[in-house]
Amino acid sequence: MQSYNIGVIGIGVWGCHSLEQTLAANGPGKITSVCSHDKLGAGLYGGRLEEEARKYAAKFDAAFHDDWRNVVNDPGIDIVSVMVCPAKKAEIICAALRAGKHVVTDKPLAMTAEEAEAVCLAEKESGKRGFMLAGYHTRPLVKTLIEAINQGELGELKAVSIRLCFMGGIFPGFEPSVRWRNEVPASEMFTIGSHAIVTLLKLTSGKIRKVYAVRKFDFYENYHRVNAEDWATLNCISDSGLVANIKVGRIPHRVPGEDIAMEVTGAEGYAQIAGDCLKFYPSGKIIQIPVNGGQVLNDTFAEYYSCLTDGRPMPTTFQDGLELQNVLAAAIKSADSGKVETVRHNSSIIMDLKYFQQKSFS
Secondary structure: OOOEEEEEEOOOEOOOOOOHHHHHHOOOEEEEEEEOOHHHOOEOOHHHHHHHHHHHHHHOOOEEEOOHHHHHOOOOOOEEEEOOOHHHHHHHHHHHHHOOOEEEEEOOOOOOHHHHHHHHHHHHHHOOOEEEEOOOOOOHHHHHHHHHHHOOOOOOEEEEEEEEEEEOOOOOOOOOOHHHHHOOOOOHHHHOHHHHHHHHHHHOOOOEEEEEEEEEOOOOHHHHHOOOOOEEEEEEEEOOOOEEEEEEEEEOOOOOOOOOEEEEEEOOOEEEEEOOEEEEEOOOOEEEOOOOHHHHHHHHHHHHHHHHHHOOOOOOOHHHHHHHHHHHHHHHHHHHHOOOEEOOOOOOOOOOOHHHHOOOOO
């Protein structure tokens, strides 16, 4: 298998985990270049960011750069890990793709649906591959459920319910700021909601057409101060008539072993995921698989390398990321307007990639 040099852009940005270490640990990849500075997003280290980024580079015996363009344009780099805030992502991802690099990032692809569309266009024109880590469809129980749906075990899907709450409060050290809130499309509706929305998209064959969303400020005053919701609900209708309810949030009450909870109702059957158990009705079939998020992450990145080699679609593609961004945009609009909003799927204008050259992100 071919070996890959990994360039890292962004260290310690809020809401963006450093995925490149898992990427390097589960295939023929090596971190060889690192760039991070304060302009890439509000982050964990404050005034110590460059110092910490240099330490991070030294840990892997990698070169350190204070300009992300040096990473993108390095002919020795094969994969660029873009772990910056959503407001900065699209420019960097498009530049990396145009420079002939594969790109790995987390959710979402960009700040807006228009920018996400530009990212997908850049990927198509470059011939390189993009992978966005998002969704719970790679978890064994959810994957098993999706296979059963595709095989027609439940018949035509009529309704889906997804509950995904991150339990036990805010992770240590995180303090929501106005800057952070301005660099992301939404708060937990995007942070956790992206996982739930992508999972829903993988369950269903049709597109989401209508969304009604409510943002809530119930648990954390420091969230509320910067207009950041701590949980949200979304009601969706697909073009097939399927209805879906999504509830996401960062909840202070810890429930041991809590994971995604799902109910799927079809014309010919019903399935439920709770904890480590998947049940089917009326057959009564029960499948139990222990929840191991770390192993799922390892397996997902191992699959990523296989997809690079054999050309199969990535576990989550940039096109999935665009669909997510379209739904998220409608959900944000709905939460602001208090009305049901239509999901836009095709823009009337394909954004020129020069758009990013005309904006000053750096």
